[in-house]
Amino acid sequence: MKKITLGAFEEMVLLMVGVLQDNAYGVTIKTELELNLKKTISLGALYAALQRLEEKKWVNSRIGGITEERGGRRKQYFDITKEGVVALNEVRTMRNELFDRLPAKKVQWLKL
Amino acid sequence: MSRGNLHKRPPRFGEWLLKSFCSYDYLSTAMGDMEEIYQNNVETKGDAKARWLYTKEAIGVVYHLYFKGRSQYSINSIAMLKNNIIVSLRNLRKNKGNAFVNILGLSSAMAVFLLTITYTSYEYSYDTHHDESENIYRVYKSVNTINDPEYRDSGTPAPLSKALTSEFPQVLGAARVMSYRKILMETDSEKFIEPLVHPADASIFKVFSFKAISGDISDFLSEPLTVALSASTALKYFNSVDVVGETLTFNGQIQMKISGVFEDMPDNSHFKMSVLVHLESVMEAFNQNMALWGNNPFFTYVRTEPNIDIKNLEAQLPLLREKYANDPVDEDGQDYTYFLQPFTDVHFDQRILGSLGTPVDGKRLNMFLIIASIILGMACINYINLATARSIVRMKEVGIRKVIGAKKSNLILQFLLESGILVFMSLFVALLITKLLLPIFGGFVGRPLVIDLQQPQIWFFILALGLALSLVSGVYPAIITTNFKPVNALYGRGLSGKKSGILRNSLVVFQFSASFVLIIGAIILGRQLNYIDSLDTGYARDQIVILSTNDDAIDDRLKEYMAEISKVSGVSAVATSWSLPTNVTSNTEANWTGIADAERLPMYMLGVTHDFFNLYEIDVIEGRSFDKEISTDRNSILLNETAVKKLGWDNAIGREMITQSGIKSTVIGVVNDFHIKSLREEIQPLQIILSSNYATLSVKIESELYETLVKIEEVYESFSPVYPFEYRLFEDIYDKVYEEDERTAQLSFWITLITIIVACLGLYGLVTHRVEHRTKELGVRKILGAATSSIVGLLAKDFSRVLLIAFLIAGPLAYYIMNQWLDGFAYHITIDALTFIISLLLMLLISVVTIGYRTYKAASSNPVDALRLD
Numbered sequence: 001m002k003k004i005t006l007g008a009f010e011e012m013v014l015l016m017v018g019v020l021q022d023n024a025y026g027v028t029i030k031t032e033l034e035l036n037l038k039k040t041i042s043l044g045a046l047y048a049a050l051q052r053l054e055e056k057k058w059v060n061s062r063i064g065g066i067t068e069e070r071g072g073r074r075k076q077y078f079d080i081t082k083e084g085v086v087a088l089n090e091v092r093t094m095r096n097e098l099f100d101r102l103p104a105k106k107v108q109w110l111k112l
Numbered sequence: 113m114s115r116g117n118l119h120k121r122p123p124r125f126g127e128w129l130l131k132s133f134c135s136y137d138y139l140s141t142a143m144g145d146m147e148e149i150y151q152n153n154v155e156t157k158g159d160a161k162a163r164w165l166y167t168k169e170a171i172g173v174v175y176h177l178y179f180k181g182r183s184q185y186s187i188n189s190i191a192m193l194k195n196n197i198i199v200s201l202r203n204l205r206k207n208k209g210n211a212f213v214n215i216l217g218l219s220s221a222m223a224v225f226l227l228t229i230t231y232t233s234y235e236y237s238y239d240t241h242h243d244e245s246e247n248i249y250r251v252y253k254s255v256n257t258i259n260d261p262e263y264r265d266s267g268t269p270a271p272l273s274k275a276l277t278s279e280f281p282q283v284l285g286a287a288r289v290m291s292y293r294k295i296l297m298e299t300d301s302e303k304f305i306e307p308l309v310h311p312a313d314a315s316i317f318k319v320f321s322f323k324a325i326s327g328d329i330s331d332f333l334s335e336p337l338t339v340a341l342s343a344s345t346a347l348k349y350f351n352s353v354d355v356v357g358e359t360l361t362f363n364g365q366i367q368m369k370i371s372g373v374f375e376d377m378p379d380n381s382h383f384k385m386s387v388l389v390h391l392e393s394v395m396e397a398f399n400q401n402m403a404l405w406g407n408n409p410f411f412t413y414v415r416t417e418p419n420i421d422i423k424n425l426e427a428q429l430p431l432l433r434e435k436y437a438n439d440p441v442d443e444d445g446q447d448y449t450y451f452l453q454p455f456t457d458v459h460f461d462q463r464i465l466g467s468l469g470t471p472v473d474g475k476r477l478n479m480f481l482i483i484a485s486i487i488l489g490m491a492c493i494n495y496i497n498l499a500t501a502r503s504i505v506r507m508k509e510v511g512i513r514k515v516i517g518a519k520k521s522n523l524i525l526q527f528l529l530e531s532g533i534l535v536f537m538s539l540f541v542a543l544l545i546t547k548l549l550l551p552i553f554g555g556f557v558g559r560p561l562v563i564d565l566q567q568p569q570i571w572f573f574i575l576a577l578g579l580a581l582s583l584v585s586g587v588y589p590a591i592i593t594t595n596f597k598p599v600n601a602l603y604g605r606g607l608s609g610k611k612s613g614i615l616r617n618s619l620v621v622f623q624f625s626a627s628f629v630l631i632i633g634a635i636i637l638g639r640q641l642n643y644i645d646s647l648d649t650g651y652a653r654d655q656i657v658i659l660s661t662n663d664d665a666i667d668d669r670l671k672e673y674m675a676e677i678s679k680v681s682g683v684s685a686v687a688t689s690w691s692l693p694t695n696v697t698s699n700t701e702a703n704w705t706g707i708a709d710a711e712r713l714p715m716y717m718l719g720v721t722h723d724f725f726n727l728y729e730i731d732v733i734e735g736r737s738f739d740k741e742i743s744t745d746r747n748s749i750l751l752n753e754t755a756v757k758k759l760g761w762d763n764a765i766g767r768e769m770i771t772q773s774g775i776k777s778t779v780i781g782v783v784n785d786f787h788i789k790s791l792r793e794e795i796q797p798l799q800i801i802l803s804s805n806y807a808t809l810s811v812k813i814e815s816e817l818y819e820t821l822v823k824i825e826e827v828y829e830s831f832s833p834v835y836p837f838e839y840r841l842f843e844d845i846y847d848k849v850y851e852e853d854e855r856t857a858q859l860s861f862w863i864t865l866i867t868i869i870v871a872c873l874g875l876y877g878l879v880t881h882r883v884e885h886r887t888k889e890l891g892v893r894k895i896l897g898a899a900t901s902s903i904v905g906l907l908a909k910d911f912s913r914v915l916l917i918a919f920l921i922a923g924p925l926a927y928y929i930m931n932q933w934l935d936g937f938a939y940h941i942t943i944d945a946l947t948f949i950i951s952l953l954l955m956l957l958i959s960v961v962t963i964g965y966r967t968y969k970a971a972s973s974n975p976v977d978a979l980r981l982d
Contacts, residue, residue, distance in 0.1 A: 043172060043173050045176050047173060051137075070144040070148045076144075
């Protein structure tokens with residue numbers, strides 16, 4: 001199996017691209033992530049992550065139409081690819097497996 | 113957002129950052145996203161915050177995408193930057209001579225500047241280590257009855273500090289300090305001669321900031337008969353800092369308990385206290401009057417509340433004495449006016465006499481800074497000249513760059529980068545030189561100077577200095593070089609017009625003027641110091657030894673002691689005096705029956721024993737000296753020539769005067785004017801009386817100095833077994849008075865030398881420029897038959913003109929400045945034409961040597977090479 005390397009931040013970005021569906025571009029991804037993670041995110045870090053995801057072919061990007069409030073600049077939208085979903089799924093399965101192996105008693109004892 | 117809503121423009125800097133450094137694949141996306149966020153932020157968070165966030169975001173984008181991300185496209189600006197650096201380095205390598213001249217000039221000037229900065233900033237750091245040192249003041253006074261309006265001294269009376277704190281609520285604390293030299297301190301087992309002991313009030317620990325090492329700072333000196341030690345003194349006495357409660361014996365008479373140990377005061381304190389003793393206990397033992405306002409041996413320091421009107425407080429000080437004193441005026445009618453001086457200024461004030469520590473001349477420090485900056489400026493001018501000279505050679509490169517599409521700003525940036533590289537290389541060399549020279553220089557100025565390269569501020573400073581210098585020296589050549597029209601540049605016709613020539617020449621004129629001023633200054637300084645050296649002080653200095661007598665045992669048996677010393681073979685005379693002839697300090701006023709107070713002439717006063725004149729070879733030119741056989745000489749007075757002249761007496765001998773102690777005395781003789789202060793100062797009127805009170809004991813030795821000293825030591829030890837034998841050569845004391853002048857002379861020699869070197873490098877640059885400019889012309893001239901000598905003459909003509917103009921500017925300026933300086937001396941040389949002629953010849957010689965080689969090479973080279981260039 002191909003080794004999947006997906007950092008925590010990359011994973012969140014990838015998820016968010018998927019969640020936002022047709023409306024995933026820089027600003028929306030940033031604001032949604034900030035809402036969910038409750039911390040400020042640098043656009044630069046976001047672009048760097050998107051760039052890596054694009055290289056791994058887990059997201060595609062397309063250029064949108066001209067909008068008024070951006071000084072006439074086009075938006076660059078991102079869409080999650082099939083491989084991206086597979087990767088997310090794999091990461092989740094792996095994590096769930098590990099979580100399931102946590103001793104049940106311990107979880108109970110910690111009152112979780 | 114409605115259509116009519118005006119869009120605010122994002123901050124230019126952020127946009128520029130993105131456009132310059134963001135990789136292309138994300139540039140447009142990033143700009144769009146950021147613009148959207150920016151417009152939102154403007155509405156929700158306000159303009160200023162939005163702009164700040166935009167810039168911050170821009171930096172983040174550039175950082176993440178360029179430095180951390182892997183962009184598939186190379187970024188143009190970065191590639192250009194790399195290319196420019198390579199081109200600059202190649203250029204340096206291609207013109208090793210030029211680069212060497214530039215780096216040599218810049219780095220030596222920078223080294224001078226760095227050394228000066230280190231030195232002056234150390235001086236300016238004096239006394240700043242106390243908490244809120246700006247709220248500490250020193251009290252000083254003027255004496256109302258002394259006619260000299262400039263007269264100030266720092267002695268204050270004991271009751272003043274208490275009056276200050278009780279009268280003014282804004283004075284938080286006041287402390288009295290005194291200073292005793294060479295005090296014997298004894299532990300149970302050991303004896304130490306402490307060079308300085310400071311009796312002080314406990315409040316000194318509130319006025320100044322001390323750090324307690326052992327004991328509680330509020331207990332320090334709070335009880336009578338206590339002492340506080342610095343850590344290093346405690347270690348010296350007890351090998352431990354944990355010594356609270358131990359006892360010490362002060363001066364062989366008072367047992368004192370140690371109340372605390374504090375951290376050593378730093379070296380940059382204008383006076384350093386290492387042994388503090390309880391003031392009142394000591395004063396009681398020494399029978400000092402603590403109630404009189406006329407008794408002024410104390411130094412008073414106060415701490416005030418922050419931000420008070422100090423002038424207002426100062427204005428209220430004269431009322432204090434009337435309100436608090438039992439003696440509203442002194443017995444002899446003297447009254448004082450008190451002033452407050454910021455604590456951090458004390459170190460720079462030499463006007464106020466009798467300060468603790470040794471103040472320095474603040475003006476001299478500023479002068480050093482100015483000179484160092486001028487040298488630095490000269491080095492920058494050198495670079496400017498050399499770089500503009502190179503612009504002709506670089507013309508084609510610039511032309512091609514322009515044709516390919518370089519914007520002017522790109523080119524300017526390229527040339528700035530070039531100057532930046534050179535400046536930072538020189539700065540590196542200068543740092544190395546500074547690091548190497550600093551210990552020597554520090555020893556020379558007598559300060560523990562260090563550059564701590566671990567401190568970030570120093571790097572900030574160096575970075576700022578480097579950037580500033582790169583800009584200063586780089587902007588003009590960059591603009592000149594990039595100003596060519598590309599077509600002309602490629603044709604080789606882009607020669608800069610007359611305008612730049614004038615500017616370049618005036619820069620060189622400035623350099624030469626500065627060198628001239630410094631050379632003339634150095635010559636005058638040297639001649640003046642020589643002149644002073646040759647002046648007759650009026651007293652002998654050779655073979656005289658000053659013995660220290662700090663043991664009371666000797667005081668009690670002084671006559672016997674002196675008799676014993678004079679019996680030693682090799683000793684020709686022994687005498688005591690109130691002060692040494694180098695610096696007579698006591699002052700009084702001429703007084704005789706029937707004279708009004710207002711007419712009383714201020715006079716210095718000296719008490720001596722019989723052999724004083726004989727010992728110092730001071731001639732009595734009229735009347736006679738004190739005679740051991742004549743007992744009435746106790747009531748006799750000698751005057752110096754100046755005193756007689758100022759009093760206007762035709763025949764002084766036999767006139768009656770009243771001495772300070774109220775004794776009617778007869779003038780029996782007039783002594784030759786000898787210098788009672790430094791040679792800088794005019795000789796003042798002086799009266800000399802016979803007095804066995806003394807401060808110094810001088811011994812004249814006629815045979816081998818050290819053999820005789822050993823014998824004197826034996827005599828001394830039989831009188832004072834406790835204190836060690838100490839002596840100083842009078843010659844050394846004398847030299848010490850002129851030490852600072854000597855130091856200035858040496859320093860000015862080095863500074864002048866460096867200035868001349870830098871100026872010569874400038875001249876070299878100018879010649880290079882001229883020769884490069886006229887290569888073709890010279891070639892044509894040669895082919896038409898011009899002799900080498902006529903071409904050398906042609907080139908030399910230019911420079912002699914520059915030199916002459918510089919001389920005409922510098923001459924009067926130097927004359928003015930040096931006259932001001934000479935006015936500080938009562939006896940000085942007059943500035944004559946010779947000085948100027950010497951300086952002109954010197955500069956001519958140096959210039960000939962500098963330009964000779966370059967000119968000769970240009971004149972004697974094969975003209976074919978010159979003409980084949982294009």
